[in-house]
Amino acid sequence: MSTDERGARDEAPRVSREGVGHRFLPTGTFLHIYCPHCQADLLEERRVHLFIVSARGLEGVLRLSPRFNVFDKESTVDLEPGTEIRDLRCPRCDTSIVHRDLECEWCQAPIARVHVSAVRLEFDLYLCTRVGCHWHGVSEEDRQRVSLDEPPGRSDAAPPDA
Numbered sequence: 485m486s487t488d489e490r491g492a493r494d495e496a497p498r499v500s501r502e503g504v505g506h507r508f509l510p511t512g513t514f515l516h517i518y519c520p521h522c523q524a525d526l527l528e529e530r531r532v533h534l535f536i537v538s539a540r541g542l543e544g545v546l547r548l549s550p551r552f553n554v555f556d557k558e559s560t561v562d563l564e565p566g567t568e569i570r571d572l573r574c575p576r577c578d579t580s581i582v583h584r585d586l587e588c589e590w591c592q593a594p595i596a597r598v599h600v601s602a603v604r605l606e607f608d609l610y611l612c613t614r615v616g617c618h619w620h621g622v623s624e625e626d627r628q629r630v631s632l633d634e635p636p637g638r639s640d641a642a643p644p645d646a
């Protein structure tokens with residue numbers, strides 16, 4: 485058969501792109517955060533905006549820092565440390581971003597998912613819904629591409645190291 489290798493030449497070298505794809509996400513990285521459903525940009529006035537329903541069922545607005553591992557937050561409803569946020573919703577499409585079938589690796593609370601673009605990567609970032617728990621995660625698949633810096637410290641809400 486033919487030994488012509490023209491077909492193997494590819495102007496977009498996919499293999500090498502995969503090779504450089506793994507990135508580290510350091511504390512303080514500015515994250516562009518989007519709704520995983522409607523792709524709305526959730527950043528407004530330098531804060532990530534989400535609709536929140538507290539453990540007691542009170543509805544309000546949650547404003548988070550867009551910087552990774554920076555846990556500044558403001559809420560228009562009272563958030564008692566250790567309680568699980570009942571719901572988080574996109575302010576544009578009003579769809580919940582909480583996954584009740586997925587749990588925090590530290591405290592087993594349901595986790596929320598946002599879409600993130602940072603360090604030339606796009607991936608889904610998971611956040612714990614327990615007030616005060618600082619767990620973050622990415623999917624099994626995305627762990628091949630991105631590693632997360634350790635948070636400043638596990639909260640008291642989290643169980644101790646095994």
Ligand SMILES: [Zn+2]
Nearest residue numbers: 519522574577
């Ligand atoms: Zn949305």
Ligand SMILES: [Zn+2]
Nearest residue numbers: 588591612617
């Ligand atoms: Zn947690």
